[in-house]
Amino acid sequence: MDITAYxxxxxxxxxxxxxxxxxxxxxxxxxxxxxxGCIGTGGCIYCGDEGxxxxxxxxxxxxxxxxxxxRAYIQRRYKANKFISYFQSFTNTYLPLExxxxxxxxxxxxxxVGISISTRPDCVNDEYLDYLSYxxxxxxxxxxxxxxxxxxxxxxxxxxxxxxxLAEFIDAVIRNKRYGIRTCAHLILNLPWxxxxxxxxxxxxxxxxGVEEVKLHALYIVDGTTLGEMYRRGxxxxxxxxEYKERVITFLEYxxxxxxxxxxxxxxxxxxxxxxxxxxxxxxIRDEIVLEMxxxxxxxxxxxxxxxxxxxxx
Numbered sequence: 391m392d393i394t395a396y397x398x399x400x401x402x403x404x405x406x407x408x409x410x411x412x413x414x415x416x417x418x419x420x421x422x423x424x425x426x427g428c429i430g431t432g433g434c435i436y437c438g439d440e441g442x443x444x445x446x447x448x449x450x451x452x453x454x455x456x457x458x459x460x461r462a463y464i465q466r467r468y469k470a471n472k473f474i475s476y477f478q479s480f481t482n483t484y485l486p487l488e489x490x491x492x493x494x495x496x497x498x499x500x501x502x503v504g505i506s507i508s509t510r511p512d513c514v515n516d517e518y519l520d521y522l523s524y525x526x527x528x529x530x531x532x533x534x535x536x537x538x539x540x541x542x543x544x545x546x547x548x549x550x551x552x553x554x555x556l557a558e559f560i561d562a563v564i565r566n567k568r569y570g571i572r573t574c575a576h577l578i579l580n581l582p583w584x585x586x587x588x589x590x591x592x593x594x595x596x597x598x599x600g601v602e603e604v605k606l607h608a609l610y611i612v613d614g615t616t617l618g619e620m621y622r623r624g625x626x627x628x629x630x631x632x633e634y635k636e637r638v639i640t641f642l643e644y645x646x647x648x649x650x651x652x653x654x655x656x657x658x659x660x661x662x663x664x665x666x667x668x669x670x671x672x673x674x675i676r677d678e679i680v681l682e683m684x685x686x687x688x689x690x691x692x693x694x695x696x697x698x699x700x701x702x703x704x
Contacts, residue, residue: 392645395689396654397439397692398651402484412468412470412474413475414456414460414473415456416453416457416493418480420480422481423481423512424554424704430551431451434540435615435620444456452496461499472503476507481513488517491521494690495525503531503566505525505532506535506574507522509536510554511559512561512562514535514566515565515618519568520564520569522535526571533572534573541577541578541581542588542591542592546588551616560595563599564599567600574604575596577641578609579641579696580629580633582628589641590640593645597694597696602650604645604652606638607650609665610658621664621665628665629696631668634655638655639682639686639688642689646694654676656665656672658672
């Protein structure tokens, strides 16, 4: 589907690298600081044992084995030549620095043009960024840190047991920029405690900070999690698909037009899940959003008019 309603990630990659680029997911045997007692226990109330990496290869394989196996499969299927090594599950900078360096260097194989690293805003510091900046320059790679923010509403962050507030996210983005590292912010637009005002503020904060990329998710509920138990007991309710679509459209309206949008809804595992994407395919919902934006004359950045002294009349 031809998408012009927003700044599509695949188009950005193709323009930058001259051809389509594919991600090679990597899973490490790691955890998070709000799971192991460093800042909390139990993890985020929605997070299952896989930490968002339900399609990854086993982390019993080495990083190099995972990368090479995924690369070979994608090369055969799509005739691909360029790749991004994607450290996907849990908190990948919540590792001793020397171990982190070892894993990153193992992921740099032939055809890799970039590295994406998923982590938390409170697990980004200058030592890791200094190393990533060195790797970026040494191998001429594009390096992106994917920060799990989920919402700018710090009251909701507390309810979902994130273990950090908005301040840590702002600090991490500023530090990334200082070292020439890109930021991709992850947001969940249908958290039960958020409303449309939070949706708009999400877009405004990312735009004001100059975040380079964003990835939107619809909340899915995994059986056996704290959120799953709340859902079973009827303590929370989720918005309709139509309301989610409206939140995505409004978010994009207020988002700076230059921010790359990696996705507007994600795939989710149906196994052991109590709620997934309103029982519809992610691509169908995506296409409905794009079609509605086109029909209504809405596009990314249409209402991004709130920066640089909006109230001043010159």
